[in-house]
Amino acid sequence: MAGHSQVPSSGLSWNGHERKVTACLRARTFGIAPPPGVDSVTGVKEKAISLLQELTEAHSVPGHEDEVRAIFVDELEECGTLSADRSGCVFCELEGEGPRVIIAGHMDEVGFLVQNITPDGFIQFLAVGGWWEHSLLSQRVEIRTRSGEKITGVVASKPPHFLPEAQRRQVMTIDQMFIDVGATSRLEVEQEFGISLGDPIAPLSPFTPMQREDWYMAKAFDNRVGMAGTIQAGKQLAGTLHSNKIILAGTVQEEVGLRGAKTAANFAKPDVAIILEGPPADDTPGFSRAESQGRLGGGVQIRLFDPSAIMNPRLADLAIRTAKEEGIPHQVTVRRSGGTDAGSFHLAGEGIPSVVLGVPARYIHSHNSIIDLNDYLHMVSLAVALARRLDDSTVKGLTRFL
Numbered sequence: 001m002a003g004h005s006q007v008p009s010s011g012l013s014w015n016g017h018e019r020k021v022t023a024c025l026r027a028r029t030f031g032i033a034p035p036p037g038v039d040s041v042t043g044v045k046e047k048a049i050s051l052l053q054e055l056t057e058a059h060s061v062p063g064h065e066d067e068v069r070a071i072f073v074d075e076l077e078e079c080g081t082l083s084a085d086r087s088g089c090v091f092c093e094l095e096g097e098g099p100r101v102i103i104a105g106h107m108d109e110v111g112f113l114v115q116n117i118t119p120d121g122f123i124q125f126l127a128v129g130g131w132w133e134h135s136l137l138s139q140r141v142e143i144r145t146r147s148g149e150k151i152t153g154v155v156a157s158k159p160p161h162f163l164p165e166a167q168r169r170q171v172m173t174i175d176q177m178f179i180d181v182g183a184t185s186r187l188e189v190e191q192e193f194g195i196s197l198g199d200p201i202a203p204l205s206p207f208t209p210m211q212r213e214d215w216y217m218a219k220a221f222d223n224r225v226g227m228a229g230t231i232q233a234g235k236q237l238a239g240t241l242h243s244n245k246i247i248l249a250g251t252v253q254e255e256v257g258l259r260g261a262k263t264a265a266n267f268a269k270p271d272v273a274i275i276l277e278g279p280p281a282d283d284t285p286g287f288s289r290a291e292s293q294g295r296l297g298g299g300v301q302i303r304l305f306d307p308s309a310i311m312n313p314r315l316a317d318l319a320i321r322t323a324k325e326e327g328i329p330h331q332v333t334v335r336r337s338g339g340t341d342a343g344s345f346h347l348a349g350e351g352i353p354s355v356v357l358g359v360p361a362r363y364i365h366s367h368n369s370i371i372d373l374n375d376y377l378h379m380v381s382l383a384v385a386l387a388r389r390l391d392d393s394t395v396k397g398l399t400r401f402l
């Protein structure tokens, strides 16, 4: 951290907002263009690792995104003007004039809610977001109570000794499962532990560096890579001139149907949307290597299509051209399934040209997903380079149909 704190004010004065911008730089030097003499790649990378750890270990299931929202606010409050819509999406508007360009990631992760508490103190739960039951049994979870306390539990699984042969081969459904928090009665769960119906439950899984350099394992890379990317791209753009109005955004409730993006688009009224995501990788056994479009280490994904959105082809082309011209490794993706906040953004207002940039992550929607940090760094670079190119005439050109 020492060595990054001296930020020269020369060259940073623009639009008469030197004090505000340098304050942002002083407070957050690792995520932005650092002063001369500092290795910028290392600075951004160090910040990326600490930010991804903090974000992936946060508890932020749909409708309960408070912890990730607090990190967004803490990281960006000195870089621009903060606001929030009435569903909980949060925004940071940077100084600048011109078309409104939103860089958005969703703050929520797939999780659960307390659905019922049995008389003997076990917790029944339902899923918020898509889970495959195979990935659940014997995993640790954290229940966040109304007072903010986190109670650790485990999704209970019967020892094989008690399972008839036929049952061992079946997948258990979530409504048959329960969480054991170490209580012996409903009264204890409610009064001693403070757990109530509707409390959010998140996977419990520590951020872990892997043996291979730059590979990391954690829960919720979908979509904490998008959140970290929004924050770091925002810091880089806040430190430089750009010919548009950048709006950084964290949306809510993506995992239950791209809900927050609807109110976010109504609130922020962007002219263009760049969505940052953590989509599933397809480079593991069972996938054809020749058909892979989401390989770890293959670069930032530029998504042209999924069932939720056909991306504006001119914007998608600009993203691909920008990656090529800037030498940013990338992989172009056309997806048969899945969806992102672009599904809501591109239909808001009179239509908002949207594109999705992603960091492929193995095993998303489970307790342990894996990324290559270099793909993340390429996503941040492309988001910044693309945003810089979106000046007035370029943005108008995206929707010139007559």
Ligand SMILES: [Zn+2]
Pocket (backbone or CB within 6 Å): 110, 222, 255, 364, 365
């Ligand atoms: Zn997801």
